[in-house]
Amino acid sequence: MGDDKCSKCGADIPMDSKFCLNCGTKVIKETHQVSEPIHQVFHFLFSKNIITAGILLGILFIWIGVIIVTFSTDLTGLRAAQTLNSLGFFVVGIFLIGGGIANDKMDRLVRLGMIVIGVYMITAVLALSSLINNFY
Structure with a gap:
């Protein structure tokens, strides 16, 4: 019983x-209702649909940056491509980290993987941005 x-x-x-x-x-x-407003905001911002949309937006920024790099012939185009690539990786990383922290209904290991991959992506963007800025 x-x-x-x-x-x-x-x-x-x-x-x-x-x-x-x-x-x-x-x-x-x-059903368990989240009572604190900040938790409601995080659960809305990092719901599965918003995470998916954020990741797709980040991937779109990355692809636009790749297309600009492919067809660009001057330094301005390369910097714009670098900015879009960095922004795309940063957006994907933020949504992975936020989704891994806020979604307590997902499996614990999936959440941990999301956080680790998000941190790795943001760290890679910061490291590559500083290296690329040294070349320009």
């Missing part, structure tokens, strides 16, 4: 039951 009690008759209700076995009343499971 679970810890749940029927709201009508007070009988114990098994964990996965949809109805009370004693009186037949439908069991309404309470």
Whole structure:
């Protein structure tokens, strides 16, 4: 028997039951609501749909930077491409880190992987940006 009690008759209700076995009343499971506003904001900003959109936007920035590098012949184009690539990697990294921290419904190892990959991407962007700036 679970810890749940029927709201009508007070009988114990098994964990996965949809109805009370004693009186037949439908069991309404309470969902855990996040009470603090900051947690609600993080859960909204780093929901699966927003994370997916942010990662796709970052990948779009990276590809635009690659296209500019491919067809650019001057230094201004190369700097614009570097900026777009850095921005793309940074956006993807931020959404991976934020999603790994805020989404407590995901598997723990998936969340850890998201955080590690996000930190790696941001670190790589910062390191490569400083190296590239030394060449220009």
